[in-house]
Amino acid sequence: MSTQRNTSDLLQDLLAVMRTLCGEPGEPINGIPVRAFESTSQHVHGHHSGVAIDSEATRAMVTAVPGIGHCRLDVRHEGFGKGRLLADVRTSGPISVEELLRALHARQPWFAGSVVPDEILINPS
Structure with missing residues (x-):
């Protein structure tokens, strides 16, 4: 969190949230x-x-698997609230979709x- 905002600003935001929660516990905090963090x-x-x-965290998780060299993510929207996360990965060795999942x-x-992506397309390098 400290990499997103300096400590003083972060503390001020946290105190604002706490004041609202304590002073008006039934009110929404949005x-x-x-x-927001960048x-x-x-x-x-x-x-x-x-x-x-968080596409960066998901990409980092996928590429942390041994043999996965590259990952491209895409969200395919299939109606309201029906988006599916697709991963297109490049591998340096044999791995099945089931093993990767x-x-x-x-x-x-x-x-x-x-x-975890809903669908994975594996492309051997």
């Missing part, structure tokens, strides 16, 4: 005038899970903000 403004919305996808599900807890 109207509090705090700046990285969250780049999240991709519309995934069927309802989660805003198992590896991604095992890694996901360690990559905050990441989403």
Whole structure:
């Protein structure tokens, strides 16, 4: 978080949130005038899970799998709230979609903000 904003500004935003929560516990906090982290403004919305996808975290998770050299992500929108995350990966060795999905599900807890792709296209290098 400190890489997104200096400590003083971050503290001011946190105090504004706490004042609102303590002073008006029933009020929604989405109207509090705090700046969003820059990285969250780049999240991709519309995934069927309802989660805003951090494409950098997801790409890092995919390319952390041994043998994966490149990953391109795309969200295919199939109606309201029905977006599916597609991954087009280049590999340096043989790996099946099933093996890659198992590896991604095992890694996901360690990559905050990441989403395991719904569909994977593997292109051997």
